[in-house]
Amino acid sequence: MTxxxxxxxxxxxxxxxxxxxxxxxxxxxxxxxFIAFGLLLALAWARLDAPDLxxxxxxxxxxxTGALLLDAVGHLxxxxxxxxxxxxxxxxxxxxxxx
Amino acid sequence: MTLLxxxxxxxxxxxxxxxxxxxxxxxxxxxxxxxxxxxTKIDNLGLGFTVLGLLVRVESAAEALKLVxxxxxxxxxxxxxxxxxxSGALERKLATDRLPGAEP
Amino acid sequence: xxxGSIKRAGRVLALGLSLGLALLLGWAMFDLPPAEIxxxxxxxxxxxxxxxxxxxxxxxxxxxxxxxxxxxxxxLLAVIGVLATRAEVRDGVxxxxxxxxxxxxxxxxxxxxxxxxxxxxxxxxxxGGAFQAGAVLAASGVLLRLAGRLPAWATPGFTMRLGLAVxxxxxxxxxxxxxxxxxxxxxxxxxxxxxxxxxxEAGLAVSIGLTLAGLFLSAPAPGANREDAS
Amino acid sequence: xxxxLLYALTGGVLFAMGLAGMILQKHLLRRILAFNxxxxxxxxxxxxxxxxxxxxxxxxxxxxxTGIVVAVCATALALALARRLLSLTGTMSLPGDEDVTD
Amino acid sequence: xxxxxxxxxxxLLANLLVALARVMRGPSAADRMLAALLFGTVxxxxxxLLAQVQxxxxxxxxxxxxxxxxxxxxxxFVRRAWRDPRSGNSGDPDDAA
Numbered sequence: 001m002t003x004x005x006x007x008x009x010x011x012x013x014x015x016x017x018x019x020x021x022x023x024x025x026x027x028x029x030x031x032x033x034f035i036a037f038g039l040l041l042a043l044a045w046a047r048l049d050a051p052d053l054x055x056x057x058x059x060x061x062x063x064x065t066g067a068l069l070l071d072a073v074g075h076l077x078x079x080x081x082x083x084x085x086x087x088x089x090x091x092x093x094x095x096x097x098x099x
Numbered sequence: 100m101t102l103l104x105x106x107x108x109x110x111x112x113x114x115x116x117x118x119x120x121x122x123x124x125x126x127x128x129x130x131x132x133x134x135x136x137x138x139t140k141i142d143n144l145g146l147g148f149t150v151l152g153l154l155v156r157v158e159s160a161a162e163a164l165k166l167v168x169x170x171x172x173x174x175x176x177x178x179x180x181x182x183x184x185x186s187g188a189l190e191r192k193l194a195t196d197r198l199p200g201a202e203p
Numbered sequence: 204x205x206x207g208s209i210k211r212a213g214r215v216l217a218l219g220l221s222l223g224l225a226l227l228l229g230w231a232m233f234d235l236p237p238a239e240i241x242x243x244x245x246x247x248x249x250x251x252x253x254x255x256x257x258x259x260x261x262x263x264x265x266x267x268x269x270x271x272x273x274x275x276x277x278x279l280l281a282v283i284g285v286l287a288t289r290a291e292v293r294d295g296v297x298x299x300x301x302x303x304x305x306x307x308x309x310x311x312x313x314x315x316x317x318x319x320x321x322x323x324x325x326x327x328x329x330x331g332g333a334f335q336a337g338a339v340l341a342a343s344g345v346l347l348r349l350a351g352r353l354p355a356w357a358t359p360g361f362t363m364r365l366g367l368a369v370x371x372x373x374x375x376x377x378x379x380x381x382x383x384x385x386x387x388x389x390x391x392x393x394x395x396x397x398x399x400x401x402x403x404e405a406g407l408a409v410s411i412g413l414t415l416a417g418l419f420l421s422a423p424a425p426g427a428n429r430e431d432a433s
Numbered sequence: 434x435x436x437x438l439l440y441a442l443t444g445g446v447l448f449a450m451g452l453a454g455m456i457l458q459k460h461l462l463r464r465i466l467a468f469n470x471x472x473x474x475x476x477x478x479x480x481x482x483x484x485x486x487x488x489x490x491x492x493x494x495x496x497x498x499t500g501i502v503v504a505v506c507a508t509a510l511a512l513a514l515a516r517r518l519l520s521l522t523g524t525m526s527l528p529g530d531e532d533v534t535d
Numbered sequence: 536x537x538x539x540x541x542x543x544x545x546x547l548l549a550n551l552l553v554a555l556a557r558v559m560r561g562p563s564a565a566d567r568m569l570a571a572l573l574f575g576t577v578x579x580x581x582x583x584l585l586a587q588v589q590x591x592x593x594x595x596x597x598x599x600x601x602x603x604x605x606x607x608x609x610x611x612f613v614r615r616a617w618r619d620p621r622s623g624n625s626g627d628p629d630d631a632a
Contacts, residue, residue, distance in 0.1 A: 002541040003588070006548060007436040011443040013552050014477075018447055018470045020559070022454040027462060028616070032558050032567045034466050035608060039574045041473055042597065043548070046585050048440055048480050049489040051330035051593035052259045054582075055322070056501050058600045059335055062575070063342025064415055064505055065469075066608035067349070067615075071422055072462060072512050074616035078425060079519065081618070100536070108539055111584075115543050118577060122550045125557050125573060131565045134557075138569050142576040149580045153587065165595055169583070169602045172311065173576055176606035179307040180572060183613045186301070188565055191619060214457055221453035228445030232438065232482065242483075242492045258491035259498065267495060274499045281506035285513040298614070307606060315603055322596070330593040334502050335600070342604050349610045411502065418509035422516075425615060 007047060014040050031073050035066045107155040114148030117141050131188045139177035146173050254397025255327045263332065264400045265391065272378065275371045275407060278414045282367060285421050286356065298425075300351040308350040315343035323408050327397070333370075333404040337411025344416030356420045363413065370410025374403050441481025447474030459526045461515040465508055472504045537588050544584040551577050568612045575605035 017040060021033035038061030045054035100108075124137025150170045157163045246258050246266070253265040263271050319336040326332030347353045359367070377399055381391055391399050451471025458464050476497045483490035519525055554577075557570035579598045586594035 002538060002545055004436060004439075006541065006545045007439050009545065009548055009552065011439055013548075013555075014443055015446055015450075017555065018450055018473075021466055022450065022458070022463070022470070024559075027460070028564055029558065029561075029567060030463065030466060032571050033555075034469070035571050036555065036558060036574055037470070037473075039571075039578050040551075041477075042601070043578065043581060043585075044440060044443075044477065045480070046582055046589075046591075046594050046597060048437060048484055049589065049591065050480055050484075050494050050497075051591060051597060052332065052335070052494055052498055053476075053480065053501065054594065054597040055330060055335040055600055056338060056498055058597050059338035059342060059604060060415075060501060060505050062601060062604040063338065063345060063607050064419065065508065067345050067419055067611040068422075068505075068509055068512060069462075069466075070608070070611045070616040071419070072516065074425060074618075075422075075516065076462070076519075076525070077616070077618045104536055108536075111540070111543055114580065115546055118547055118550055118580065122554050122573070122577075125554055125569065131563060131569070134566060134569055138573055138576070142573065146576050146580050149583060153583055156587075162592070162595065165599055166583070168314075169579060169595075169599050172314070172599075172602040173579060173605065175307060175310055176575070176602070176609075179303050179606055180609040180613075182303045183301060183610065184565055184568070187613050187617055188563075191617070193563055193565065217456040218453055221449045221456075224452065225446050225449035228448065228478070229442050232441050232445060232478070235482065237485070241487075243488045243490045246491050259494050262491045262495035263498065267492075270496075270499060274503060277503055278506050281510045284510045288510075288513045288517045300614075304610060304614075307610075311603060311606070318599065318603060322600075325596070331596065334498055338502070339600060339603070342607055346607055346610065349607070349614045415502075415505065418506065421513070 010040060010044055010047065014044065027076065028073055031069045034069065035061070038062075038065060103155050107152045110148050110152030110155065114145045114152060117145030117148060121145060131193055132185060135181050135185055139181040143170075143174055143177045146170060252393050252396065253400070254391075254393070254395075255400055257326060257328050257330065257332075259330070260326045260332050260400070260404075263334075264403060265396060271407075272371075272374050275374060275410065278411065279367060279371060282414045282417045282421075285418055286359070289357075289421050289423070298351075300349075304350050305352075308346050308352065312343045312347060315339050315346075319343075319408065319412070323404060326404060327401065333407035334411060336404075336408040338415060340408065340412030341415030341419075344412070345419050348416075348420055353420060355423050356417055359417070363417075366409055366413045367417065368410065370403075370407040373406035377403055435485060437481045437484035439481075441478045441485075444474045444477030444479075444481055447471070447477065450474070461518070461525045461527070462512075465511045465515070468511070469504060469508060472500065476500055540584045540587045544581050544588060547577050547581050547584070551581070564612075564617060568609060572605070572609050575601065575608075579605070 014037065017033050017037040021030045021037060024030050024033065038057065042054050042057040042061060045051075045057055118141075121137045121141035124141060125134050128134045128137055147170055150166050154163055154166055157166065243258075246262060249266075250256065250258060250261055253261040255261050255265075319339040322331035322339060323333060323336040324331075326336070344353065348355075356363070377391075381399075384392065448471055451467045451469070451474055454467030455464055455471060458467055479493045479497055483493040515525060551574060554570045554573045557573075558567045561567055579601050582594050582598040582601060586592055586598070
């Protein structure tokens with residue numbers, strides 16, 4: 001019973017994080033949610049009696065995908081910042097823009 | 100249930116309570132610096148009690164070593180990240196107005 | 204230009220079709236009869252021939268080793284693609300790493316190598332194996348790069364290239380070797396199978412580790428990035 | 434309903450969500466995320482269906498293990514291509530969609 | 536004993552999901568990152584408990600790999616993705632606390 005509840009909660013969490021990762025307006029938040037999704041997926045593999053997959057997902061999700069995506073987001077941020085500086089050399093602030 | 104089972108259950112429960120405290124802290128504390136405490140101290144304490152609770156049950160020395168190593172690594176990661184994030188946040192002047200010694 | 208109303212209709216259509224697909228998949232899964240072929244039993248029945256006692260490793264490197272061989276080729280192609288598409292940039296200078304970060308790298312990187320070795324060894328009889336070991340090795344490369352201890356990979360030198368290819372090379376040599384011995388491609392003789400699988404796995408772990416690390420290492424550091432000025 | 438079937442159904446939902454995301458999103462990085470979600474959904478469905486009321490099935494596990502590693506390589510290659518596109522054209526969307534960077 | 540462990544694992548998973556609210560709420564990028572790091576520590580504990588519940592000692596190895604690599608995402612964030620307000624626009628909602 002408890003285990004089925006665990007599975008149901010995990011399944012809901014997987015769908016919710018994936019949905020939010022696809023829908024939130026800010027890129028950074030969506031990457032964060034995707035990293036959370038990867039860690040939850042490792043738990044799902046553990047529940048499905050597939051420790052091989054949990055190992056691979058933990059190593060790749062925590063060690064590689066996160067670093068790759070965060071690096072890409074940082075790259076985009078830096079380009080955006082450089083472009084804004086060019087357009088707007090006095091450094092006037094533009095508040096409330098989605099990033 | 101044997102005595103060891105009871106001890107294990109008690110330690111695991113204490114660990115879970117610390118985890119709960121950490122989560123509450125992460126949600127309720129006002130800024131990054133305080134939230135860092137919730138994450139890197141209380142949660143690592145929770146993990147420590149969980150590991151202790153499971154150590155009571157282990158059958159082989161290798162498993163025990165693995166469990167202790169897990170806690171040690173979590174502590175090292177927590178300490179490093181706490182420092183990196185706190186100093187990064189200070190550098191970026193995130194919510195420094197509430198820090199002690201700040202101008203009101 | 205496509206008018207806005209058609210675009211909106213297209214989006215609604217795509218959403219509707221995806222929803223329909225989800226429902227269809229769910230319905231199909233509910234109604235799916237149990238499989239007639241019991242794969243786990245078949246694998247278990249012939250596990251003794253493979254020289255390893257962990258079924259997943261047996262499937263990966265014996266029963267379906269052809270797939271794994273091609274997969275290593277795909278990984279190599281991916282890293283070549285990444286290296287080929289990177290712009291002509293000097294590597295930026297990583298901002299000086301904090302001492303704490305260096306200390307963390309000093310503690311965890313050797314442990315990662317040890318854990319990778321453990322996973323490689325464990326693969327023969329319990330969950331673990333070349334893929335997991337390679338991923339952990341790659342993570343150590345990522346950490347060293349983030350701590351400013353590894354340069355970016357503009358053009359990997361000869362040793363690196365050899366490292367990237369060594370898994371595929373060993374795999375191909377073994378495959379060709381057993382063919383010369385008179386059996387079909389990748390059908391190892393039973394008495395040698397365990398040793399051959401371990402040899403292939405060691406090569407694979409090195410190659411996969413370097414490939415996955417290379418995927419991250421080929422991105423230039425944020426410091427002096429000429430790409431950024433576009 | 435067994436736990437494994439629950440995960441398989443979740444996989445189906447994730448697959449459809451990822452597909453919709455890949456069609457509807459303009460930003461390439463988001464499309465890459467959607468592609469990963471789609472892939473994870475199909476992996477979950479494969480493993481979940483293989484595990485219904487029986488011992489764990491090693492064959493889909495081995496297939497998905499290769500799939501996970503190939504997926505991360507594909508993600509990295511896609512990111513490298515998107516970066517190249519950004520440095521050449523200054524946009525993170527494909528021709529025909531409106532330009533986006535951030 | 537297994538039921539007890541399963542209940543604890545369920546409790547910790549619920550903890551994790553509550554922490555997701557911090558990813559959504561922010562307000563700064565660092566706050567979102569903290570919640571993702573919480574997934575590391577609590578995830579390790581959940582895996583250790585699941586290893587007991589499912590009598591699958593290999594999950595301890597998964598927990599070990601989790602703990603070993605937990606820092607990398609955070610370090611990548613600090614070193615690569617954390618926007619410095621001095622180099623860009625300081626009015627970014629992602630960095631305003």
